[in-house]
Amino acid sequence: xxxxxxxxxxxxxxxxxxxxxxxxxxxxxxxxxxxxxxxxxxxxxxxxxxxxxxxxxxxxxxxxxxxxxxxxxxxxxxxxxxxxxxxxxxxxxxxxxxxxxxxxxxxxxxxxxxx
Ligand code: SF4
Ligand code: SF4
Numbered sequence: 001x002x003x004x005x006x007x008x009x010x011x012x013x014x015x016x017x018x019x020x021x022x023x024x025x026x027x028x029x030x031x032x033x034x035x036x037x038x039x040x041x042x043x044x045x046x047x048x049x050x051x052x053x054x055x056x057x058x059x060x061x062x063x064x065x066x067x068x069x070x071x072x073x074x075x076x077x078x079x080x081x082x083x084x085x086x087x088x089x090x091x092x093x094x095x096x097x098x099x100x101x102x103x104x105x106x107x108x109x110x111x112x113x114x115x
Pocket of ligand 1: 107
């Protein structure tokens, strides 16, 4: 029997499991908080972060998310004005603590906590 995996949850009886645990719907990984598998988490030092985006690109779990923030400070010509900016943050619900982001950050802005 094959069912939509979206309907599965911790109390699902075995009869509702998909054959071979096949996935029958897209985007279902959001429902599974694989970040619970580890106690080690990366921490991004926003003062050191140069927003190069490398951590976002190398994370195998898409657990580095980009947030648009308002009122970013601008320097140089036009100083005092504000603009939209971006900030890289860790999605702790889905980060598995592999450390690839910290290893690849060229500015040492990511530290693994809990090691
Ligand atoms: S790799 Fe480092 S400097 Fe680049 S966006 Fe990520 S935390 Fe910031
Ligand atoms: S530790 Fe691994 S899973 Fe977590 S954000 Fe960094 S690269 Fe992604």
